Structure formats: C-alpha cells, structure tokens
Amino acid sequence: MIRDREKTMACVYSMSTFLAIISILTLANAVKYEPNWKSLDSRPLPSWYDSSKIGIFLHWGVFSVPAFDGAWFWFYWRTQKAKKYVDFMKKNYPPNFTYADFAKNFRAEFYDPDEWANIFSASGARYVVLVSKHHEGFTLWPSKYSWNWNAKDVGPNRDLVGDLATAVRKKSLHFGMYHSLFEFYNPLYLQDKANHFKTQTFVENKAMPELYEIVNKYKPEVIWSDGDWEAKDTYWNSTNFLAWLYNESPVKDTVVTNDRWGSNTRCKHGGFWNCNDRFNPGKIIAHKWENCMTVDKQAWAYRRDVDLNDFYTIEELLGVLAETISCGGNLLLNVGPTADGRIVPIFEERLRQMGKWLEVNGEAIYDSKPWFKPQDNVTESTWYTTKSDGKSKTVYAIVLNWPKESANGYILSLGLPQPTTGTTVKMLGYENYFNYKPLQGGGINIDFPVIPFKKLPTTWAWVLKIEGLKNA
Numbered sequence: 195m196i197r198d199r200e201k202t203m204a205c206v207y208s209m210s211t212f213l214a215i216i217s218i219l220t221l222a223n224a225v226k227y228e229p230n231w232k233s234l235d236s237r238p239l240p241s242w243y244d245s246s247k248i249g250i251f252l253h254w255g256v257f258s259v260p261a262f263d264g265a266w267f268w269f270y271w272r273t274q275k276a277k278k279y280v281d282f283m284k285k286n287y288p289p290n291f292t293y294a295d296f297a298k299n300f301r302a303e304f305y306d307p308d309e310w311a312n313i314f315s316a317s318g319a320r321y322v323v324l325v326s327k328h329h330e331g332f333t334l335w336p337s338k339y340s341w342n343w344n345a346k347d348v349g350p351n352r353d354l355v356g357d358l359a360t361a362v363r364k365k366s367l368h369f370g371m372y373h374s375l376f377e378f379y380n381p382l383y384l385q386d387k388a389n390h391f392k393t394q395t396f397v398e399n400k401a402m403p404e405l406y407e408i409v410n411k412y413k414p415e416v417i418w419s420d421g422d423w424e425a426k427d428t429y430w431n432s433t434n435f436l437a438w439l440y441n442e443s444p445v446k447d448t449v450v451t452n453d454r455w456g457s458n459t460r461c462k463h464g465g466f467w468n469c470n471d472r473f474n475p476g477k478i479i480a481h482k483w484e485n486c487m488t489v490d491k492q493a494w495a496y497r498r499d500v501d502l503n504d505f506y507t508i509e510e511l512l513g514v515l516a517e518t519i520s521c522g523g524n525l526l527l528n529v530g531p532t533a534d535g536r537i538v539p540i541f542e543e544r545l546r547q548m549g550k551w552l553e554v555n556g557e558a559i560y561d562s563k564p565w566f567k568p569q570d571n572v573t574e575s576t577w578y579t580t581k582s583d584g585k586s587k588t589v590y591a592i593v594l595n596w597p598k599e600s601a602n603g604y605i606l607s608l609g610l611p612q613p614t615t616g617t618t619v620k621m622l623g624y625e626n627y628f629n630y631k632p633l634q635g636g637g638i639n640i641d642f643p644v645i646p647f648k649k650l651p652t653t654w655a656w657v658l659k660i661e662g663l664k665n666a
C-alpha cells in the first residue's frame with residue numbers, strides 16, 4: 195500500500211515536472227510580437243540570413259518591355275515628361291500608345307526557371323529575391339487584387355512567381371519577394387495621397403491584401419518591402435502586418451524582412467537594414483544590413499541602351515563583396531531579366547565568375563563575422579573577416595590587389611594583424627604556407643611566392659587565411 199502510494203507520488207512529481215517543462219517550452223515558443231516597433235525590433239533575425247551573405251535580386255516587369263533606361267520608365271515618361279523618354283516614344287510607337295499596351299509584349303517565351311536557378315546556384319548566392327510587383331503595380335503572380343494587371347491575365351499567361359519559387363527551392367536556395375507598397379498611378383493610392391494619407395483605402399484593398407496573399411501562397415523567406423517613402427508606417431499598417439508575419443504566418447520562424455515600412459522606418463526599424471539603395475557604409479554597422487546593388491551600374495531593370503562600360507567587372511564586384519561582408523552586410527546583387535525571359539550572357543558571366551571565386555574563397559565569406567576593423571590601414575585594398583571555432587580565431591584577409599614587385603619580391607604589408615611565433619599564413623586554394631616577417635611598429639609583411647599562372651587559385655582577388663595571431 196505504502197509502496198504503491200510512493201509510486202503514485204513519484205509519478206505525480208515527475209508528471210508535474212514534465213508539465214512545468216512543457217509550459218516553459220510553450221512560453222518560449224509563444225513569444226507574441228505586438229504591433230509596435232519596440233516589440234517587432236526585439237525579434238532575433240533568423241540566422242540563415244546572416245550566414246548566407248549573398249543573394250540575387252531580380253527586377254522584372256512590364257518595364258522590361260521597352261527595356262529603356264530603367265524600371266521607372268512610366269514615371270519618367272508620363273510624370274517627369276523627360277525628353278529622352280518622350281522622344282523615344284514619339285520615335286518608336288504610335289501616338290496613342292499607352293504604358294499598359296506594353297504588357298501584351300511581356301511574353302517570357304524563353305523563361306526557364308530551372309535554368310535561372312542553375313545560374314543563381316552556380317553564382318554562390320544562397321537566396322533569391324524576385325521583384326513580384328514594382329511601382330507600376332503589375333503583379334508577376336495571378337493576384338486576386340490586381341485584376342487584368344498581372345502576369346497570368348496579360349502577357350506571359352503564367353504564374354512567374356510560383357514557377358521561380360519552385361525552381362529556386364529545388365536548388366536549396368531561399369526564396370524571397372520584393373513588393374512595392376505604393377503604385378505610381380493606382381487611383382486608390384492617388385486618392386489617399388490627395389487626402390494627405392488620412393484615408394487608407396489603397397492599403398486596405400490593395401497593398402495589405404496582396405502582402406497576405408503572397409505570404410500565404412508562396413511562403414517567401416524574405417519580404418523585401420519598398421515604395422514606402424511617401425507615407426508613414428501608420429498609413430501602411432506595417433506593424434500590424436509584421437506582427438501577423440512574425441506570430442502567425444506560415445513563415446513566422448524563418449522569414450526576414452527589411453526596413454522599408456514607411457517614411458520614418460529606414461535604417462531604424464524592421465529586420466535587416468537596407469537604408470538606401472547601394473548602401474555600403476565602409477565601416478562596421480552593428481545592426482544587420484544589406485547592400486543591394488546592380489551589375490549594370492546605372493539600372494535595376496534590363497535595358498537595351500546599355501554599353502559594355504556600364505557593367506561592373508568581376509574585379510569591381512568582388513571589391514564590393516569584400517567591403518560589404520567585412521562591414522557586416524549581406525550583398526544582394528541585381529540583374530534584370532529580359533521581357534522574353536532570359537538572363538543575358540553578360541549577367542550570367544558575372545554571376546558564374548562570382549561563383550567560381552566563392553568555390554575557392556567561400557570559407558572567408560559564408561558564416562563569417564567582421565573582424566575588429568574591416569579594412570587594413572596600411573594596404574587599404576585588403577579587407578578582413580573572421581571565424582571562430584570556440585577555441586581559436588581565424589582571420590581572413592581578402593586581398594584585392596596582388597602586391598607590387600619590389601627588390602625583396604612581392605611583399606604585402608598589413609598593419610592590423612599582429613603575428614606571434616605560432617602564426618601561419620596560407621592562401622585559400624594554394625597548398626604551401628607563405629613566409630612572413632613582423633612589420634616594424636606592428637603588423638606583418640607577407641611574402642607572396644611566385645606562383646605559376648596555372649596554379650593560381652583565382653585570378654581576381656585572393657584570400658589569406660591567418661591563424662595564431664596575437665590580436666585575433
């Protein structure tokens with residue numbers, strides 16, 4: 195009897211311990227974010243994003259049909275009446291041709307999402323962000339809220355978003371969506387604007403329903419918001435959407451967002467910070483940020499009026515990559531597909547070159563952290579990242595320029611690494627260790643051997659892996 199009682203008691207105790215553990219776990223899981231910035235900003239950024247470092251950005255839409263100057267075609271033509279645009283239209287299109295008339299020539303007849311995904315995967319990028327609706331309002335998915343102004347009803351007659359999401363995920367890349375809150379000429383938006391944003395008809399009937407629609411339908415892991423700047427977050431109802439996204443949506447645990455949620459939120463609120471386009475501060479920013487920039491220096495969209503000089507070289511792109519990652523950013527590298535659905539060879543080449551470089555040097559990029567300073571003070575074309583295995587720290591020096599020949603050979607002088615007797619220096623992709631000498635007054639002189647061209651790990655930028663530093 196007593197024995198049984200003891201057994202029962204033991205059972206009750208362990209049951210209550212079990213319940214306590216369960217309720218702690220449930221509590222931890224049930225962090226409820228409130229629709230205010232203090233609460234939303236306290237959400238930790240899902241770790242896949244910082245680890246990934248590199249994404250591909252795609253500006254695609256009706257503007258890809260004129261493919262002239264950029265994604266703001268409609269606005270520069272109709273509102274700005276910029277001469278270049280007006281002349282282009284006069285010369286090439288009948289007098290009453292409207293912007294909407296371009297849509298039927300958005301055909302995407304060569305669109306092969308698997309081929310795109312192959313290229314993106316080969317580029318070394320770990321996520322893809324597709325412009326699903328730019329400021330023109332045309333949705334690349336069959337939206338319930340964009341009647342007759344979407345890729346299923348007009349033009350491609352296809353769900354461009356869904357097909358890319360599937361292809362990209364097959365390659366184990368994360369899929370994200372850019373979405374413009376405002377639309378240049380949406381009558382509901384223009385009406386709210388005329389009311390000084392005291393009414394929210396456009397938000398209630400268009401912008402918000404669309405955002406819920408894409409999240410539920412495509413489960414994007416990046417919501418890259420834009421077109422926010424004319425009105426505050428309160429007009430856009432941003433905090434309510436984000437609270438839903440973080441608490442209840444199908445991607446609540448993995449989704450990341452940017453900071454463009456109202457004229458008052460950039461570089462302040464949201465997930466990672468984009469701040470401005472091509473944001474590249476050149477110093478470490480403690481908050482996670484992203485540099486979105488373009489392979490075509492001038493434009494986000496594919497444009498036919500482009501010269502060879504308008505494309506960044508791979509050397510220039512790797513410079514931007516090094517600087518961005520060293521300062522704690524991610525790089526979101528943009529290419530513009532054509533209206534017929536191609537990634538043109540020069541974009542493809544840049545992406546594949548980046549991938550080739552990352553095959554050798556990815557160790558210094560993925561999962562890395564900024565070092566205590568991003569850039570060397572003696573050789574400023576050298577940028578640093580670091581990794582730690584718990585016990586020791588490895589420092590990676592990304593060397594953009596091969597050192598110049600001197601009487602002593604090819605010597606790279608770095609001011610920041612302080613060597614010990616146990617320090618080792620290697621070039622990623624090359625087997626032998628490099629010799630070095632401490633630099634007088636602090637720092638290190640690294641002796642680059644003469645390497646036969648065929649044995650060079652890469653031909654554009656090189657990474658030194660430095661272990662055993664005094665100040666790692």
Ligand SMILES: *[C@@H]1O[C@H](CO)[C@@H](O)[C@H](O)[C@H]1NC(C)=O
Pocket residue numbers: 288289290
């Ligand atoms: C263009 O539109 C105007 C006014 O709507 C009309 O009078 C004219 O005939 C149209 N021109 C052509 C070439 O369709």
Ligand SMILES: *[C@@H]1O[C@H](CO)[C@@H](O)[C@H](O)[C@H]1NC(C)=O
Pocket residue numbers: 394397398402431434435
């Ligand atoms: C803002 O979001 C809240 C919560 O989802 C909703 O109840 C409200 O109707 C939304 N307002 C607008 C204008 O969309």
